[in-house]
Each structure stands twice: as structure tokens, then as C-alpha cells.
Amino acid sequence: MLRSDRAKCTAMILAVTFSVFLMQNQCAILASLYRMMTAQIDDVTDAPLWVMEPDTRCFEQAKPVKDGALERVRSRSGVAWAVPLLKIDTMARSDSGLLCTVTVMGVDEASMVGLPSRFRIGQPGGIRPAGTCAVDPGGYAQLFPGEPVHFPRRIRILDESLILTGMTEASAPFTGFPILHCSRATALRLNKAENRTATFIIGDFTPGANRDAVCQNITAATGLSAMDRSGFGEMARRFYNNQGVPRLFWITIAIGLLTGTAITAQTFSMFVREHTKQLAVCRVMGVTKARIIAMVLCQGLFVLSIGCAFGTGLAALTTRAAASEPFLRGIVLPPQVAAGTCAALAAITIAAITIMARRIALMDPAIVFRS
């Protein structure tokens, strides 16, 4: 049946392809956006405990903790160890004069806790000396656009000169700013605006401790918020969700689903209506209703599977292309998303086609005698 009408068949396949691509593409961006919301939290793999000011809602907009908090956190039972982590947002100037807002993370120099778990170039030890730091891949591309990667390189922050000694595998941040990791001593020299020395206190629970109880204990004693990594991630996601950005993506995804199903169902119904006579002929010649429905459904499934395959392929290609951009690095098309979008589209379309096929199967086959 479909073979007789290439144009409609192509139109339907294109509609499915477009719709699947749009949904998957938006889902992939949304998924990576969700990952970015907690990227710098998840990057700190060696410290499951996070303590912060009660006003802090996410990593990016964190208020520094009061001095003296570190000792008080350390002295709580259930806390195995705790170290400060200082985060500063400031301006950096590259040697070519380019100005750029950057996020500087000062980690405890004794333990080096708070660094991303992997370095692409150089080692954690490379940032121990005063005045050195490591940059993330996206940050390098922003500070030195189009330039080949080589170290050491020099940048300036305020009137301090910093030497970049390596590249971390820090996850793409929500802000899009370069992420510089250095020792806390180095970071403190850049912290002209504030006189606080830590933004977060990060640490670990003693083995077997009840995490919730320890966190409550810390809050009661210090007035600070304490939570484990997933709790902080949860809070950050909730905060960003309330900012409304994800909603925009959900709207686009819904539009993709609607247009895809609407175009496919509409074209299909036109198509089936044009072939009513042929289907009636089949009925007259003794093909059963169930078989007619199956035939029509088969054609629908054919269109759907080709469209889904093309759409998914296209989405996978663009995601892969995007993943090689420094800023969108780490963007992936999760297989569940690929499967889910196809399933959603298929379910709605198949439902529509079944209704149509049933109507066809129930028509009066005697129409074949009318010209």
C-alpha cells in the first residue's frame, strides 16, 4: 500500500524523524543541563559530606561559611574528617588581553580534597606551588580561543599572575565559566572582595554513621546546613528547576511529540482514506477485519521504525558533534531517553492508526461496487 505513494510515505517518515530528533535532542540537552546543575558537586568524589551556609541553594550561588565553622564541624561525632573548599568568582585576563569571568576553586593543600578525580593533562601535584592552577577543557578554550593546548601558560587575576600547569577533567559547569582549581592559599590571594576563607566545608562520615543524624547534629551545633552529596545535588536541581529553564525544554519536547504524532497520524489517515477502496476490495475478497487492521498497523510500524531509526541516528550524531564542543562536553543521548521518546511517539501514533484501521475495517465493503 505504502509503496504506491512514495511522497506520503516519505512525508510520514520525515515527520517521525523530525519529531524524534527534536525530542531526543532537547532531552539530551536537558539531561546534560541537569547534570551541569550538580557538575561541580558530583566532581568532588572523595568528600560525601557538604556543609554550607543555610542560605546556599546551589553550588554556583554559595555564600561563604563563617570562620571557625571548620573546627566546629570537625569536632562533631560522626564526622571522620573535614576540609575547607573556597570558591571565588572573579575576572581573569589572558596573555592576549581577553577578559573572562572565572570560577576559582581553592582546595585544601594538605589533602587536595575537592579536585576532580581525573586530570587530562598534568597532575594534582602540579597546583601545589603558590600561584599555580589547573583549568578545565572548556575554560582553556574560552581563555585561549583557537589556540593549541600547551602548558604552562600564564593568566592574570586582579593583579596576581597565575601559571596554568595542567588541565582537569572537570565536568561542564552550569555557568559556562572556566573552572580553575588551585590551592586554597593561592585562592585566598585572589579573594580581595571577601575576607572569608571557605565557601563549603567538605568531608566524610565515619564508617557506619547514620548520615542524617550526623547532618542534623552538625546543623544543631553550627547553624550551618549539612547534607550528603546527593542531598546537595537534589537541592541544587530543585533550585534550578524553580528558575524555569527546564520548563522551556519540556515545552519544546512536548511540541516535538505533538507535531510528530499529529503529522504522522494526519498523513496516515489521509492515506488510509485514499486507499479505502482497495481495503474494501480486500474485505470483499474475504480478508478478515483483523487482517486489515494488522495490515494497516504493519505499514504504520514500518514508517515509525524507519523514522525512529533516522531520528535517533540524527540525534546521536548531533549529540556526538556537540559533545566535542568544550562547553557542551559530556552531553550524551542516554539510551533510556532514545527508547523513551520513540516509545512515546510510537504509542500515540499506533493508537491513532489503530482507531483509523478499525474504522476502515468496519466500513461497508459494498462500496467497491460504486465508482
Next chain:
Amino acid sequence: MNTPAVHCQQIHRHFGDGDTRVHVLRGIDFTAASGQITFLAGPSGCGKTTLISVIAGLLQPSSGSISLFGRDLASMPPDDAVRLRRKDIGFVFQQYHLIPALSVAENVAVPLLAASMKRRDALDQASTILDQLGLGDRLHQPPARLSGGQQQRVALARALVHQPRLVICDEPTAALDHETGHRVMELLAASAVHPDRAVLVVSHDNRIFHFADAIAHMDDGIITSIDHPNSSAAA
């Protein structure tokens, strides 16, 4: 005399209700014998198509009874009616109604495939009959490439491929010129007539009436007379 292929008694059929109600069949008594070509003739709108739709079980009569090969249609479960149509009836339509997406051979194989025959066997059987009808060289072409007469021959092959006991043709020659129509009728007469097969042809083309063993004249929903042209010629 053995059981007639088609036997209708007091068939009534109306469409619509109230003001728009039309009484199309007004008490049809009609018999088509096996081994014969029976024509159904009459002016346009007199109800010929409606009658054959009822006979084929595609339309329910409002009242009256029809039996095909001695089996009463009304008392038959719907599935059996579909099976009967699939197995025992072949159709030829005025507009051919071939499926454009299928090749000539596939079109002819449709009734066999509907009866769940294996595709290869069905296509083999289809090409055999197409050979007999002089279309052996067109098996793999789409029907749109053929002329009207050739398409009607394909339709004829499709109507005969499963060796049905009743072949129903609605205006088989109306879309064809005289010569081509004649050719199709010759083929129909040669290949369809069989001692236990009945052929029912609806036509108001009197140029082909001489193919008929019996002609039932219909007007305004009733059978007005029945001719037996060949036997009367012999008498």
C-alpha cells in the same frame, strides 16, 4: 435438477429512514444455476448492484432469504460468511479495482493469500492462470502499465484463481470499448463456465447478451422477466 448456486426468495432491501427512505429491492425471486452464465440486466438505478451485494453477503437484506449452494446466508455466522466469500466467490468489478502497489501476479494472488496460502504457491498459481488469459508476460508489472482490457483480464484472473463456485461480475465491460469488452467476455465464457460453477454478470450492455444462458430483466426493484436466449434460439 441439482441445487442452484444462488437462490433468492422475496428479497427486500431499503436504505435510509423516514423521508429519505428508498425501497430499492422490492421482492426479488431469483435463481442462478450452476454451469451457466446468468445475466442481470436493467436500467440504471434499478437495484442490480444492490442485489449482487446482498447475494455476496456484503449487504444484509431487509427481509427475504438467500441461499448459496444450498446454504442459507442469514443463518450463517459472520465468520463463515467471510470464509464462504473467500473460498467460493470471485469478483470482477467495473473499475477493475486492482491494487496499484502490487504487481499483476500479486494482485491475482490476493484471494489465495487471503486464504493463507503460502506466498510462493499463490504466485505460482496466479501465473498459471495469467498464462491462460494471455498475460504471462506481464506478471511483474504494476497494473497501471496495462491497458483497460488487460487490467480487466487481470481482474478476471483474480476472480478465478481460487476456483470459486460463483463468479460475480458487476458491469465487467462497461469501462471497455466494444471489441475489448467482447474479448473479455469470451475469456470469461471460456474459462469461468464449469459444470458446478455459476457466473453472474450484471450488465446493461446488450451487445454482450448473447453470452448469456439466462437473462434476468430487472426494473425498479423486481425481476420482470427471465429469458433463455440460447434455448429459445434452439426452439
